[in-house]
Amino acid sequence: MGVVTQGHNQCLECCIVEKGIGMEASASSSIRDSRYSHLHDPIYHSLDLVPNWFIYGHLTLERHLQCSEKERLDKFKMLIRDVSKRFAGRRDLNSLGWFLREEGNFADKRFHFHFSLTSDELERTTPEVVCRYIGKQWMKIAKSTAKVEPWDKSKGSLGRWYLTQLEQYRVKPSRFYNGGEDCRWKMSTSLFTKIKKLTTERNSQ
Numbered sequence: 001m002g003v004v005t006q007g008h009n010q011c012l013e014c015c016i017v018e019k020g021i022g023m024e025a026s027a028s029s030s031i032r033d034s035r036y037s038h039l040h041d042p043i044y045h046s047l048d049l050v051p052n053w054f055i056y057g058h059l060t061l062e063r064h065l066q067c068s069e070k071e072r073l074d075k076f077k078m079l080i081r082d083v084s085k086r087f088a089g090r091r092d093l094n095s096l097g098w099f100l101r102e103e104g105n106f107a108d109k110r111f112h113f114h115f116s117l118t119s120d121e122l123e124r125t126t127p128e129v130v131c132r133y134i135g136k137q138w139m140k141i142a143k144s145t146a147k148v149e150p151w152d153k154s155k156g157s158l159g160r161w162y163l164t165q166l167e168q169y170r171v172k173p174s175r176f177y178n179g180g181e182d183c184r185w186k187m188s189t190s191l192f193t194k195i196k197k198l199t200t201e202r203n204s205q
């Protein structure tokens with residue numbers, strides 16, 4: 001489950017999730033793994049400020065369901081609205097704090113998502129319950145598998161790096177995503193607002 005690409009084309013992040021590469025260093029300290037420092041978008045530094053990451057997930061998309069960029073993103077939005085409805089009581093894309101990154105190209109790497117949720121609006125449940133629900137919903141929505149886990153605090157900064165890892169190739173500019181030429185990411189307005197507040201607080205200290 002969760003194998004999206006094979007061999008040398010497998011993305012660093014998938015590789016880390018599946019094989020546990022780099023876990024040793026991250027569990028014993030919060031020192032960043034500089035081996036990958038050139039592979040990350042600057043947005044990483046903002047995510048680093050967020051204290052309440054809750055879950056982390058990898059959403060696959062089967063080969064025949066790769067669709068268009070918009071259709072893929074719509075599937076993710078539907079998933080988030082479902083999670084919001086189930087746990088926060090309203091079908092609102094922006095009530096939850098989410099960060100999303102799409103990886104893949106049409107050439108050698110299948111499109112897939114990596115995402116993370118904060119605990120905002122999810123305080124009344126547990127990460128395990130949310131993970132199970134997302135796995136079930138993603139199967140309904142995208143007919144594909146999801147690997148979703150409670151946020152591992154021992155990953156520290158290294159965990160957040162996974163979220164903003166750059167691609168090994170240029171990606172086309174997109175009207176749906178932010179990011180430079182090597183990364184496509186998106187976040188909810190509530191997470192953006194939260195980061196803005198945290199940045200202001202930090203700068204005024």
Ligand SMILES: [Zn+2]
Pocket residue numbers: 011012013014103112114
């Ligand atoms: Zn990946």
